[in-house]
Amino acid sequence: KLKRDFVWEDYLSSQKARGAPLDIFEELTGSKAFPSNPNRFRVEWLLEAVDPLHQSMICLVSVAAVMGNRLRIHFVGFPAIYDFWVNSDSPFIFPCGFAQRTGRRLSPPCGCEEEGFCWKPFAQKHDFQIAPDDAFSSILYENETGFKILDRIEAIDRHHPELVCVASIVDVMGKYLLIHFDGWNSCYDYWTLATSNYIRPIGWCKEITYELSPPLGFDENETFDWETYLQKNDFRAADVGLFRNEPHRFEIGMKLEVVDQRNCRLIRVATIADFDDFRVQVHFDGWSDMYDFWIDADSRDLHPLQWCNETQHQLQGPVN
Ligand code: MLZ
Incomplete structure (x- = not known):
């Protein structure tokens, strides 16, 4: 049974709990805790998006559904199982046109050749409506970070957070960096804020006596050494002064509103059950611990109290 008319204030006082402070979310994502504008997107609109499972790719996508300030995004021509929110x-x-205009590659819809593909005739032919510029919160993407493309760093592998690996910055947009692991397939690439705790200057592992994972293909019989690696390949290390490495400030017991990763349409009342340097363990109030899961602390699926309220999204209250 879902509790109707869930009211955070009452719930917090009955639980003697507090909400996670707004600035935690803002620091981790680089976005405002609450969207500044109402959602203007409409179903069927055509746009471009980073593929969350392959973040080095920008793909032609459409809006498949709208819920409050959330969009279900569909890869044009692909099965709906790849949709994401x-x-x-x-x-x-x-x-x-963003990819083309900024010199990036656009992954075309399923069935179209990348070579020579242009979104405009495609949209016209298939009668798509183009998402207007003013629907987007910001489309100014100059490098605001000081980092330079191809700078070398040490980075946490989000898929295996126990691994710190030899990595490079392969793209920059605004405050965000695209991290690539040297030698590895780009499926491990990810976007992160330049201030994030996921990226470190070279020599960090050595300093904390932690094992650094060398590039894929590096001779196992040799010991990896930054100086030799940089020199041999004519690579440059990122400037140490650019790193912030701000740890997240989530604490056990803080309440929040979190997207249910098993059914991404739903946002539930949740509590931080545990955390490590990079992730938090989310517990859904009223549900068994069995449904707890770990998620990156900078995930955009973590929201502060009242986010659903502010964005006209339904919030699933705790089950009794
Ligand atoms: N065992 C895994 C680890 C991959 C780690 C990649 N880090 C960039 C594999 O070999 O696939």
């Missing part, structure tokens, strides 16, 4: 103020969705 984003917030309407995500910095990783762009107006059509």
Whole structure:
């Protein structure tokens, strides 16, 4: 049974709990805790988006559904199983033409050759409506970070957070960096804020006596050494002064509103059950611990109290 008319104030006082402070979310994502504008996107609109499972790719996508300030994004021509949800103020969705205009590759719809593909005739032919520029929260993507493309760093592998690996910065947009692991397939690439705790200057592992994972293909019989690696390949290390490495400030017991990763349409009342340096363990109030899960602390699926209220999204209250 779902509790109707869930009211955070009453719930917090009955639980003697507190909500996670707004600035935690803002520091981790680089976005406002609450979207500044109402959602203007409409179903069927055509746009471009970073593929969350393959973040080095920008793909031609459409809006498949709208719920409050969240959009269900569909890869044009692909089966709906690949659909994913984003917030309407995500910095990783762009107006059509963004990739081309900024010298990036656009992954075309299923069945279209990348070579020579252009979104405009495609949209005309299939009668798509183009998402207007003013639907996007911000489309100014100059490098604001000081980092330079191809700078070398040490980075945490989000898929295996126990691994710190030799990595490079392969793209920059605004405050965000695209991290690539040297030698590895780009499926491990991810976007992160330049201030994030996931990226470190070279020599960090050595300093804390932690094992650094060398590039894929590095001779196992040799010991990896930054100086030799940089010199041999004419690579440059990122400037140490650019790193912030701000740890997240989530604490056990803080309440929040979190997207249910098993059914991404739903946002539930949740509590931080545990955390490590990079992730938090989310517990859904009223549910068995069995449903707890770990998620990156900078995930855009973590929201502060009242986010659903502010964005006209339904919130699933705790089950009794
Ligand atoms: N055992 C895994 C680890 C991959 C780690 C990649 N880090 C960039 C594999 O070999 O696939």
